[in-house]
Amino acid sequence: MLPEALFFSAVLFVIGVVGVLTRRNAIIVFMCVELMLNAVNLTFVAFAQVYGVAGQIFVFFVMTVAAAEAAVGLAIIIALYRHRQTVNLSNINLLKG
Amino acid sequence: MPIFDLSHPADLTAALFPDLLLMGGAMVLLLWAVWRRESAAHQRTIGLASIWLCVATLGAVLYMLFHQGHVTDGPIAADSFRFMVDVIVLLGTIAALALGIDDNDRMGTTTAETHVLMLLASSGMMLMAAARDLMIVFLGIELMSVSIYALAGLNRRSVRGAEGALKYFLLGAFSTAILLYGIALVYGATGTTGLYEIHQRVVELQLGSSPLLLIGMALLLVGFGFKVSSVPFHMWAPDVYDGSPNPVTAYMAATVKTAAFAAFLRVWLEAFNAEIGTWHRAVAMLAIATMVVGNTIGLLQRNVKRMLAYSSIAHAGFLLVAVAAGSMQGASAMLFYLLAYTLATFGAFAVIVVLSRGDAPVTTEDLSGLWTERPWLAVAMAVYMLALLGFPVFGGIGFFAKWYVLKAALQAEEPQIALAVTLVLTTVVSAGYYLYVIMVMFMRPRPANSEAVTPTPGWTRFVMVATAAAILILGIFPDQTVRYVVRGTPRLGAYVPPVKTAPARQAALTH
Numbered sequence: 001m002l003p004e005a006l007f008f009s010a011v012l013f014v015i016g017v018v019g020v021l022t023r024r025n026a027i028i029v030f031m032c033v034e035l036m037l038n039a040v041n042l043t044f045v046a047f048a049q050v051y052g053v054a055g056q057i058f059v060f061f062v063m064t065v066a067a068a069e070a071a072v073g074l075a076i077i078i079a080l081y082r083h084r085q086t087v088n089l090s091n092i093n094l095l096k097g
Numbered sequence: 098m099p100i101f102d103l104s105h106p107a108d109l110t111a112a113l114f115p116d117l118l119l120m121g122g123a124m125v126l127l128l129w130a131v132w133r134r135e136s137a138a139h140q141r142t143i144g145l146a147s148i149w150l151c152v153a154t155l156g157a158v159l160y161m162l163f164h165q166g167h168v169t170d171g172p173i174a175a176d177s178f179r180f181m182v183d184v185i186v187l188l189g190t191i192a193a194l195a196l197g198i199d200d201n202d203r204m205g206t207t208t209a210e211t212h213v214l215m216l217l218a219s220s221g222m223m224l225m226a227a228a229r230d231l232m233i234v235f236l237g238i239e240l241m242s243v244s245i246y247a248l249a250g251l252n253r254r255s256v257r258g259a260e261g262a263l264k265y266f267l268l269g270a271f272s273t274a275i276l277l278y279g280i281a282l283v284y285g286a287t288g289t290t291g292l293y294e295i296h297q298r299v300v301e302l303q304l305g306s307s308p309l310l311l312i313g314m315a316l317l318l319v320g321f322g323f324k325v326s327s328v329p330f331h332m333w334a335p336d337v338y339d340g341s342p343n344p345v346t347a348y349m350a351a352t353v354k355t356a357a358f359a360a361f362l363r364v365w366l367e368a369f370n371a372e373i374g375t376w377h378r379a380v381a382m383l384a385i386a387t388m389v390v391g392n393t394i395g396l397l398q399r400n401v402k403r404m405l406a407y408s409s410i411a412h413a414g415f416l417l418v419a420v421a422a423g424s425m426q427g428a429s430a431m432l433f434y435l436l437a438y439t440l441a442t443f444g445a446f447a448v449i450v451v452l453s454r455g456d457a458p459v460t461t462e463d464l465s466g467l468w469t470e471r472p473w474l475a476v477a478m479a480v481y482m483l484a485l486l487g488f489p490v491f492g493g494i495g496f497f498a499k500w501y502v503l504k505a506a507l508q509a510e511e512p513q514i515a516l517a518v519t520l521v522l523t524t525v526v527s528a529g530y531y532l533y534v535i536m537v538m539f540m541r542p543r544p545a546n547s548e549a550v551t552p553t554p555g556w557t558r559f560v561m562v563a564t565a566a567a568i569l570i571l572g573i574f575p576d577q578t579v580r581y582v583v584r585g586t587p588r589l590g591a592y593v594p595p596v597k598t599a600p601a602r603q604a605a606l607t608h
Contacts, residue, residue: 006285013278020271029267036274043281051288055281058232058290062277065239069270072246076262083256094260095336 005046013039026077026087030070037066103171112168112175115157115183116223122150123216130209137202143209144198147216151191158183170293172230174363181432182226182359185439189352190219192443192560196344199554200450204252204342211251215348218244222356229367231280231290234360238276238324241356242269245349249341255456261340268323268333276320282313283368292368300371314369318379321364324357327417328387331410338406343453346402347446350409351439358416358435362428365420373423380421381516387414388523396529400458404530405445408485411527412438418516419502422509430498430505433579437498437568441484444564447557448478452550464534466543471550475538477561484568486531487524493572499524501579 012035019032041059048055081087101108110117126146133139162180194212201211221240228234246269250262284290286309287298304310319330326334338346369376391411398404412434419431451474452459468475484495503520506513553561571578 016274020267026263026267030270033267033270033274036271037277040274040277040281043278043285047281047285047288051284054232054290055284058235058280058284061232061236065236065243068243069239069246069273072243073266073270076246076250076259076266079250079253080256080259080263083259092260092263094257095264095339 002046002050005042009039009042009046012036012042024089026080026089026092029089030073030077034066034070037062101168101175103169103173109171109173112173113227115154115161116220116227118157119150119154119216119220119223122153123147123213123220126150126216127210127213130213133209135207135209137207140201140207140209140211141198144194144201144212147212148191148194150216151187151194151219155184155187155191158187172233172291173227174229175227178359178363178428178432179226182355182435183223185355185432185436186219186222186226186352189348189355189439189443190215192439192447192564193344193348193352195556195560196347196443196447196450197342199557200342200344200453202554203450203453206252206342208251211248214244214248218248218348219352222352225356225360228360228363229292231283231292231295231364231368234364235273235277235280237356237360239273241353242273245269245345245353248345248348249337251342251345252456255340257340257456258342259340261337264333264340265337272320272323272330275316275323279313279316279318279320282309282316284313286310286313292364295368296370299369305372305375310372311375314372314376315379317364318376318383321357321361322383325354325361325413325416326410327383327413328390328410331387331391331413334410335403335406338409339400339402339458343402343446343450346405347443350405350446351442354409354413354416355435355439358413358420358431362420362431366423366428377421377423380417381513384414384417384421384516385519387411387417388519389414392523392526395527398530399461401449401461401464401534402458404461404534405442405449408527408530409442411523412485414523415499415502415520418506418513418520421516422505422513424505424509426508427502427505429579430501433501434498436578437484437494437571440564440567440571441481441495444477444481444561444568445485447560447564448474448481450557451553454548461534461537462544463547465537465541466547467538467550469543474550474553474561477565478538479535480565480568482531482534486528490572493568493570494575494578495568495572497572497575497579 016032016036016039020029023029041062044055044059077087101112103109126143130143158180162177168175193215197212218241221237224233224237224240228237246262246266249265250259252258286304286307287295289295289298322330338350365376388411391407391414395404395407395411398407416431416434419427419434449459452463483492486492487495487499489496503517506517
């Protein structure tokens with residue numbers, strides 16, 4: 001059971017990483033980050049079956065923090081949308097050099 | 098001598114007193130901040146109250162530093178390393194709050210919560226300094242990061258600010274996810290998240306070549322690499338530093354780096370001490386790449402904030418040299434360097450606060466001929482630049498900071514010749530942009546069409562005088578300073594708690 005869970009979470013994590021690196025829409029990039037976090041949660045739960053409850057407690061912390069992060073992150077995306085009327089990262093290029 | 102038994106809630110509370118004071122105070126200030134209608138006067142009041150709260154916390158930290166007791170092994174450290182980091186973080190926070198009061202006035206920002214966000218970020222940093230458990234490291238990093246995402250986008254009218262905040266948020270969240278996966282794999286390999294327990298299990302079960310542990314360590318290194326903005330994970334730093342409000346940029350460049358390096362060093366030296374052969378080469382390569390890239394790209398910048406961003410990347414490289422030394426001496430050299438770097442960075446950004454106009458970036462053009470118009474401002478900026486460069490005498494403490502890092506690299510168990518040579522050579526390269534700023538200020542004429550520089554606001558003047566004086570005075574007495582900092586060397590490996598035997602099923606799993 002453990003190897004399957006680990007394999008599945010690794011696949012999820014890699015999908016998230018590839019999404020962050022290739023997608024250009026800020027919302028989708030953010031969703032891919034959430035996918036990575038959930039892959040981490042799955043890993044913790046899988047290991048918690050072997051090692052005891054600490055891994056499951058960690059999952060609760062990760063979920064809470066992810067919710068707080070989402071609140072701030074979506075606020076930032078909205079703030080930028082009000083200025084630029086787009087959330088496409090290719091158009092967000094004022095700062096460079 | 099108090100004895101803290103961390104399994105007792107009362108003792109745990111006592112060991113965390115400064116952190117709890119800052120967090121509780123921040124909550125009260127948050128209520129006070131939103132109680133009144135937004136106004137410039139209210140913003141200044143809350144800023145002042147925040148500074149006093151930091152001073153009180155600093156007092157508590159200094160008390161704990163000088164009255165250290167025996168602490169049992171637990172998730173929280175109560176060693177001098179933690180309290181020295183707290184001192185540097187709190188000094189940086191006070192400077193950032195002082196600059197923030199003036200910069201909010203200048204930009205017409207009247208939201209008083211900005212100061213409270215900074216206090217919350219600082220309490221996260223203090224938690225990072227205290228953490229001896231990966232769970233607490235994670236919570237500290239997130240408490241700090243989430244507050245700073247919001248701070249980066251503080252100025253809602255600025256499109257550059259919003260863009261910087263978005264980049265910081267996306268890359269910050271990405272790096273946190275990588276760091277977390279690293280933590281999960283290390284937990285999977287060792288069955289624990291406590292730093293000392295990880296070390297014990299690695300030694301007992303001989304996990305040195307366990308793929309789970311190695312991948313976990315690599316991911317942790319990448320995650321921390323993002324947080325301390327080391328090359329090749331540095332791309333976000335110049336854009337974010339450029340877009341954020343000046344005090345927040347100084348705070349990100351100096352104080353966030355201090356906390357990130359504190360957690361980085363503790364995790365690496367305490368949890369993976371036995372694995373130093375494995376991670377040492379990777380950290381050394383990151384250090385070399387960071388020093389070379391940071392300093393050479395810094396040469397090309399004409400926007401002063403971007404230049405300081407690359408300078409901060411370069412300084413991350415110098416600090417990584419201290420980590421790569423992997424010794425107690427390296428740890429105290431790192432603390433001393435962070436103190437010097439924090440002072441010089443806040444001074445330089447105080448000058449930028451004075452020179453900034455609206456949302457436009459400050460370029461080296463704005464600095465030309467500053468000597469003829471505002472001699473003291475130019476002299477102060479020269480001191481900060483020389484301190485960042487590590488120039489003897491006039492750079493004060495900056496010279497000794499580099500000197501101690503160099504010494505730690507050469508006196509490490511395995512002398513780090515390549516790192517020391519790179520450090521010296523890239524420092525010479527960095528003279529190209531630090532001295533250019535000084536040359537422009539003193540030797541170029543003031544452009545005819547330039548507007549008069551606005552008078553220096555009170556708090557900014559306070560930050561400039563305090564940092565310049567500290568740089569020069571501590572530069573005269575480096576030995577005394579270092580003696581205090583050496584107290585702050587982590588007693589890593591000196592913990593001798595009773596050896597816990599790993600659970601039987603843990604042993605069964607690995608064999």
